[in-house]
Amino acid sequence: MEITPKAMEIEYTHIKRFNLEIEKAYAIGLTAIHIHSLPY
Incomplete structure (x- = not known):
């Protein structure tokens, strides 16, 4: 499966949100x- 920039963007957003929850x-x-x- 080819990773598109859009998919990478979504993945990055998920990771950022996850990290924010942990920091909170x-x-x-x-x-x-x-x-x-x-x-x-």
Whole structure:
């Protein structure tokens, strides 16, 4: 199967979106850990 520029563009968009979701989850996780580790 030949990979067309359009298919590559779609694939790239999927990967970008996937990475964004991971970064978002990571940022939320770090924030939660930071909040929970604060001394009260």
